[in-house]
Amino acid sequence: MEELANLFHGFAVALQPFNIMVMILGIVLGVVIGVLPGLGGANGVAILLPLTFSMSPTSAIIMLSCIYWGALFGGAITSILFNIPGEPWSVATTFDGYPMAQQGKAGEALTAAFTSSFVGALFAVIMITLVAPLVASFALQFGPAEKFAVYFLAFCSFVGLSKEPPFKTIAAMMIGFALAAVGLDSITGQLRLTFGVTELLNGFDFLIAVIGLFGIGEILLTMEEGLAFRGGNAKINLRVVLQTWKELPAYWMTSLRSCLIGCWMGITPAGATPASFMSYGIAKRVAKRGNNFGKGEIEGVVAPETAAHAAGTAALLPMLSLGVPGSPTAAVLLGGLLIWGLQPGPMLFVEQKEFVWGLIASMYLGNLVGLIVVLTCVPIFAAILRVPFSIIAPLILVLCAIGAYSVHSSTFDVVLMLVFGVLGYLLKKCNYPLAPLVLAIVLGDKAEEAFRQSLLGSQGSLGVFFSNALVSSIMILGLIALFWTAIQEGYTRLRTRLA
């Protein structure tokens, strides 16, 4: 009950006119940041952090978290319209969002994405409000072995449930792992596969790879197909929002499942990216129209977006209660908290009640404001597709180049992006799936790190992955997901034999 009173007090703080203004400003800035691929939420928040030093800590965190919401919403726009995911967790949104846009259903896809984001985030905020203290102690149980198990599950649920030829999936994934291995080996502290080239010290950044593979690769494909930019006949009025809303309740099961996956992945904290991939993979297998996934199925937009946003929101909880950021953006917010003299950790909820509940209240309001802002803009975004390709393609190229440059302020990355573009084009021509490659680049080095940390701790024994109930059950879930097709086949055969 006391929590509820605190929350209402928080609403009173967040609803002050100045804070509402700050909220809207934050959302708009965030959408702009999200639309620019590569700039990303983390960089955007870092750049704008000094702007907030003159505000009170509560207004400042409201502004920064609204930039965060805005960036989350904005990331979906370029994924759907141009097949360029601005953030790692938007990759899975492109699988069905972009085909929808090509079929002239950009408005529907955007509405579904924005609404799902809202639902996911709302679910996570409600969970934070109700069970914050319980969740914090759950997160403490996660050592390296448990973390590896979660990554393992993410890989397995994506690969085992995919319908691509398994060898092409594995080949693409191995290319991803090889790319992820370049750079500093964080366990031994030595350089790997850099061949003395100093530009490779940092390894291959995920964002550069994705901007190239998806964005540039797509432009090359479209050029080959004769410069026709499909999707120009998108409906551009607000009625499309209402029509889509009528369809969405049918996918409540997918939504709920994605919310749970997202919250769980956000708290552990594995982050929004594995959550979106895992949720998409499971939805693809379980959904009635799962066979149509990848061809422009609205459910294929709902699943990853809901999970990504539930995870992104839930990730703020371990940051506040434990001081461990669940995402890069959360890490920058953490730096901000310290500058304002707030010490995240177990005592924050006790000593800084006004701040914490002001932040939680602003999550509710910021999300709602964000939804309204982006939904009213759906027709404008969809109208972008009416611009002739010969005008929009150079603009996308420039946008991609700026995005790639801004990741590390390095021109080498722009060249790298073009190389990845050609690679993406070739892989698509040969029908290799890009998603496993991307998944391996994003999670490859994290999974490797957790794996080796666990083995260091267990002095080389693989038994550590089955050493307690938590880690064993996640590992077993992963194995079931990996061999799902075989299990299903075996079950059907067994039934026919018995019958």
Add this chain to the structure above:
Amino acid sequence: MYRSILSIAFSAAAALGASSIAASAAWEPVRPVEFIVPAGTGGGADQMARTIQGIVTKHNLMKQPLVVINKSGGAGGEGFLDVKASQNNPHKIIITLSNLFTTPLATGIPFNWKDLTPVAMLALDEFVLWVNAEKPYKNVKDYVDALKQASPGSMKMGGTGSKQEDQIITVGIEKASGAKFTYIPYKGGGEVAVQLVGNHVDSTVNNPIEAIAQWRGGKLRPLCVFDGKPMAYDEPIADGKAWKDIPTCKSQGLDMEYLMLRGIFMAPKATKDQVAYYIDLFNKVRATPDWQEFMKSGAFNTTFMTGDDYAKWVETEEKRHQVLMKEAGFLAPSN
């Protein structure tokens, strides 16, 4: 954009007011200054750099904006090489941590601190030996006894990075106590502290700022500080204990001292005037209450050095790191 317009407006106003006095002033930045952080966002060096950026903006200490850029690739090697390659560019400064020495030694990248121009030592960061508060070890002796009884390698020490400061201290503890740890490297100090709270490792050597929240929350217990004298801050943090009440490791029979440099360097071939400008700037930063508050929150050792003193200190530290890392077998084959 917004910020640069603001700063142009400010600098125009300042220039009008100061034009008569400024005639004698020496060098000043004429475009935005890049402040390189050779580590990721959210870590100790990053926090310090962003605090400085905040102080400079808030108190209007520079006419040009100060822009923080993270170049963390290759354990910071990316940042150091970037500044090394920017000779004659006085608009680039870098904040260092111990990876100034450890990264070139462990990876063999073509870099040495002598490639850069030393500006000033801002502070030294302390290291404290932490254990989980649920564990029975009340002091260093209890802990060392437990270490000696455990089979070698079964006790786990968590730390930030590999072949960097945390692991160097771990090797120092092993030498001083005769015990053997399994060292597990993590990405950041905050994560290390939480792994200790969750009992996934047995001890850590976190910096004060990384573990203070867990100490205040009653989850962790400090055993000793790896400094020659106790820390200066006497405000109680937890159980009526202050940073000052943590004994030095040496006084507890664990003979290891280690402090980490938080210093500023600039690009090669900087002139005296340019170095003087930044020394003056950091003196102004140090005088603000915000900086003093920050020093207190992280229990920093506030030693300040410039010029030859600073260069000499860095040189001594480099030699020490060479010895420590050689003994630990951390040197890259090419070194």
